[in-house]
Amino acid sequence: MKAISLKLEQSIFEDTERILSQRAISRNKYINEALEFYNKIQKRELIEKKLKVESDLSKKFW
Numbered sequence: 537m538k539a540i541s542l543k544l545e546q547s548i549f550e551d552t553e554r555i556l557s558q559r560a561i562s563r564n565k566y567i568n569e570a571l572e573f574y575n576k577i578q579k580r581e582l583i584e585k586k587l588k589v590e591s592d593l594s595k596k597f598w
Contacts, residue, residue: 542567552566552567
């Protein structure tokens with residue numbers, strides 16, 4: 537596992553702390569889950585962009 541230093545905007549930190557006070561998970565686990573979710577979204581968007589470029593290229597040949 538890698539350690540990182542993270543600077544959060546005050547409002548994001550406060551929201552996170554409020555949520556964590558109501559959930560039974562650590563801040564570390566919460567941030568890991570959030571990043572995993574965000575990475576999945578970003579990967580999907582990258583695939584969509586790639587497919588659009590390839591689709592546009594294939595239209596040129598038809």
